[in-house]
Amino acid sequence: MNAVYLAQDPTLADFGRDPWWLVLGKIVFAFALGLVATLLGVWFERRVVGYMQVRPGPNQVGPFGLLQTLADGLKMAFKEDILPRAADKVVYFFAPVISVVCAVTALSVIPFGPMVSIFGHRTPLQVTDVPVAVLVLLACSSLAVYGIVLGGWASGSTYPLLGGLRSSAQMISYEVAMGLSIVAVFMTAGTMSTSGIVAAQGDATRLSVFGTEIPAPGWYAILLLPSFVIFFIATVGETNRAPFDLPEAESELVAGFMTEYSSLKFALFMLSEYVAMVTMSAVTVTLFLGGWRAPWPITLWEGANSGWWPMLWFFGKVIMLVFVFVWLRGTLPRLRYDQFMRFGWKVLLPINLVWILVLAGLRSIEDWDRSSKLIAVGIPAGILLLATLFWPARRPQPKPTLQEQVNNRPPGSFPLPPMDLQVPPSPRIRRVVAEREPANIAAGPDSREV
Amino acid sequence: MTTQTVLAAAGEVSGGEQVTFWILAPLALIGAIGMIAARNAVHSALWLVLTMLCLGVFYVLQAGPFIGMVQIIVYTGAIMMLFLFVLMLVGRDASDSLIETLRGQRAAAVVLGLGFAGLVGGGLWRALKGSTAVGLEQANAEGNVQGIARLLFTKYVFAFELTSALLITAAVGAMVLAHIERRREDKADQVATMKARFRPGTYPGPKPGPGVFATSSSVATPARLPDGRLTERSTPDILPVRELSAQETSLKGTDK
Numbered sequence: 003m004n005a006v007y008l009a010q011d012p013t014l015a016d017f018g019r020d021p022w023w024l025v026l027g028k029i030v031f032a033f034a035l036g037l038v039a040t041l042l043g044v045w046f047e048r049r050v051v052g053y054m055q056v057r058p059g060p061n062q063v064g065p066f067g068l069l070q071t072l073a074d075g076l077k078m079a080f081k082e083d084i085l086p087r088a089a090d091k092v093v094y095f096f097a098p099v100i101s102v103v104c105a106v107t108a109l110s111v112i113p114f115g116p117m118v119s120i121f122g123h124r125t126p127l128q129v130t131d132v133p134v135a136v137l138v139l140l141a142c143s144s145l146a147v148y149g150i151v152l153g154g155w156a157s158g159s160t161y162p163l164l165g166g167l168r169s170s171a172q173m174i175s176y177e178v179a180m181g182l183s184i185v186a187v188f189m190t191a192g193t194m195s196t197s198g199i200v201a202a203q204g205d206a207t208r209l210s211v212f213g214t215e216i217p218a219p220g221w222y223a224i225l226l227l228p229s230f231v232i233f234f235i236a237t238v239g240e241t242n243r244a245p246f247d248l249p250e251a252e253s254e255l256v257a258g259f260m261t262e263y264s265s266l267k268f269a270l271f272m273l274s275e276y277v278a279m280v281t282m283s284a285v286t287v288t289l290f291l292g293g294w295r296a297p298w299p300i301t302l303w304e305g306a307n308s309g310w311w312p313m314l315w316f317f318g319k320v321i322m323l324v325f326v327f328v329w330l331r332g333t334l335p336r337l338r339y340d341q342f343m344r345f346g347w348k349v350l351l352p353i354n355l356v357w358i359l360v361l362a363g364l365r366s367i368e369d370w371d372r373s374s375k376l377i378a379v380g381i382p383a384g385i386l387l388l389a390t391l392f393w394p395a396r397r398p399q400p401k402p403t404l405q406e407q408v409n410n411r412p413p414g415s416f417p418l419p420p421m422d423l424q425v426p427p428s429p430r431i432r433r434v435v436a437e438r439e440p441a442n443i444a445a446g447p448d449s450r451e452v
Numbered sequence: 453m454t455t456q457t458v459l460a461a462a463g464e465v466s467g468g469e470q471v472t473f474w475i476l477a478p479l480a481l482i483g484a485i486g487m488i489a490a491r492n493a494v495h496s497a498l499w500l501v502l503t504m505l506c507l508g509v510f511y512v513l514q515a516g517p518f519i520g521m522v523q524i525i526v527y528t529g530a531i532m533m534l535f536l537f538v539l540m541l542v543g544r545d546a547s548d549s550l551i552e553t554l555r556g557q558r559a560a561a562v563v564l565g566l567g568f569a570g571l572v573g574g575g576l577w578r579a580l581k582g583s584t585a586v587g588l589e590q591a592n593a594e595g596n597v598q599g600i601a602r603l604l605f606t607k608y609v610f611a612f613e614l615t616s617a618l619l620i621t622a623a624v625g626a627m628v629l630a631h632i633e634r635r636r637e638d639k640a641d642q643v644a645t646m647k648a649r650f651r652p653g654t655y656p657g658p659k660p661g662p663g664v665f666a667t668s669s670s671v672a673t674p675a676r677l678p679d680g681r682l683t684e685r686s687t688p689d690i691l692p693v694r695e696l697s698a699q700e701t702s703l704k705g706t707d708k
Contacts, residue, residue: 090494133518133596137522137525138521140521144524144529145524147529148533163540167537171537174529177530414643416646
């Protein structure tokens with residue numbers, strides 16, 4: 003059984019052997035997936051947010067309102083395409099295109115499933131894989147910033163420019179946190195190819211509990227929990243989703259970088275946002291949630307990780323993460339810009355660095371014998387404990403009383419009324435409490451009508 | 453990737469590689485020329501981005517996928533983004549002026565550029581003179597990324613650390629130079645600001661709004677004081693005080 007199990011995992015050597023029609027089919031599938039994901043994603047988000055806010059959401063066009071996004075998209079295509087007079091025409095045109103291209107390209111290295119057989123060809127369910135596939139994902143997300151920044155700059159207007167500047171600072175900051183949390187995955191998996199990382203999460207050791215064999219979790223979301231949490235937060239920052247949607251904060255910047263965009267170009271920006279959300283969820287699933295591998299209770303069935311079934315598990319996990327994105331949007335208020343930046347640089351980054359250090363330390367003492375391991379872990383832990391115990395505590399300054407504050411005022415300050423001043427009641431108050439005639443509430447002719 | 457590596461190691465060029473090269477090489481050149489020729493600083497940066505992207509793809513073609521992707525992430529994604537960030541802060545209409553503020557700047561740039569190219573070329577030539585190429589097969593024996601990591605953290609670890617220390621020093625220095633920290637004592641307290649406000653010679657009340665008692669609602673129209681004089685304090689400093697021309701005060705002909 004083990005040999006069959008392993009044969010499902012594609013290796014790098016399995017890529018680049020497809021006939022041209024299969025390659026084309028896979029590319030078209032990935033592209034169509036992006037478009038369909040947008041159509042359904044917008045509907046899903048509006049319905050879920052509607053449910054959370056106790057209102058129905060779109061429910062008129064098509065069954066359950068499913069075609070609402072399609073109708074909106076068609077309407078958008080027929081709207082007037084406005085080109086601002088101050089716009090930089092070429093850059094203004096290319097900015098949304100860059101956004102969409104980057105968002106869709108990232109889907110090409112996502113493994114949707116194991117080796118399957120399509121018309122007699124055994125092929126992995128993934129457009130392509132390279133030894134540095136995760137870096138391709140990072141490159142796509144770092145180039146996607148250009149779409150937003152250039153869109154903001156080329157509009158020739160103030161709000162888009164501010165939105166563009168914000169987004170460039172935001173995405174660069176959160177890319178650092180994101181890249182660092184992937185480092186832990188690289189260290190554990192020993193590879194940068196996405197199919198390799200999925201394979202590395204599969205070979206879990208089996209624990210035997212009361213006679214039954216239960217596979218220990220191999221998902222990096224559990225093994226590398228801090229990295230997973232930081233990665234997901236950085237993902238939300240990277241896709242400009244609430245609560246980190248500062249580049250398009252409508253209360254401050256109208257619509258941010260897309261204020262001046264209309265018609266199809268605006269639709270392209272919307273498309274790229276939703277495709278990026280799905281792509282980032284898919285990346286999180288691939289890196290941390292076991293990719294297309296089935297979760298534990300399903301793995302008791304032996305065929306769970308072979309054939310076309312894994313695609314179902316994969317998309318189930320992706321939809322779950324997209325739901326989390328929507329949930330965050332429905333729950334959390336938008337952060338202030340300085341809070342957001344402080345969170346990225348002063349919280350996520352140091353925690354990430356310390357965690358990588360700890361992980362590297364743990365991995366380097368893996369092969370030692372038990373006593374040396376205990377010493378290697380015990381000494382730093384002891385030092386840390388002592389440091390936290392005997393760290394000079396910073397006692398908060400006692401708050402000065404009101405009288406002290408008054409006494410501490412510099413000479414020449416303006417006079418204050420005495421502290422025990424009794425303010426007499428205003429004579430005007432009496433006028434407000436005028437006596438009213440008692441209302442006539444006797445049963446009149448109206449009461450009979452009920 | 454594996455087929456590419458094998459081909460590149462054997463010194464052969466596949467058809468796909470040739471097609472990619474002949475499409476991207478002119479693009480890279482156009483980008484380089486455009487970067488120098490473009491008047492607008494942001495356009496210049498964008499042309500450079502194009503060249504860098506093409507270079508990244510070239511690295512990947514040359515069986516160096518790691519360095520190609522890092523080129524795109526670091527140079528295109530981060531460094532050029534910071535350039536754009538600064539250029540946008542400067543303003544979108546900041547085109548290059550053709551007046552040289554430094555005398556002999558171009559000649560010095562040409563001489564220094566040639567000197568730098570000579571230094572780099574000479575250094576490379578001296579470094580490669582005695583070495584023999586072992587081929588990609590052996591260099592990538594443990595995998596491309598692992599090979600780079602091994603060299604970076606064993607043979608070149610000192611140079612690597614030195615470079616990173618240099619970069620960090622530069623970054624910290626830039627921050628120290630740019631950062632202005634106001635001391636607590638320098639901050640005027642409420643008493644001092646109030647005294648400055650009511651000092652003789654300054655007018656403590658709010659400024660009159662523009663257009664008060666005026667014939668026009670424009671912000672450029674100064675307010676009138678109770679004695680009939682115009683007060684320039686009511687208009688923003690960047691707007692010159694002017695009376696409306698006859699054409700501006702005449703009826704617009706819209707009420708036919």
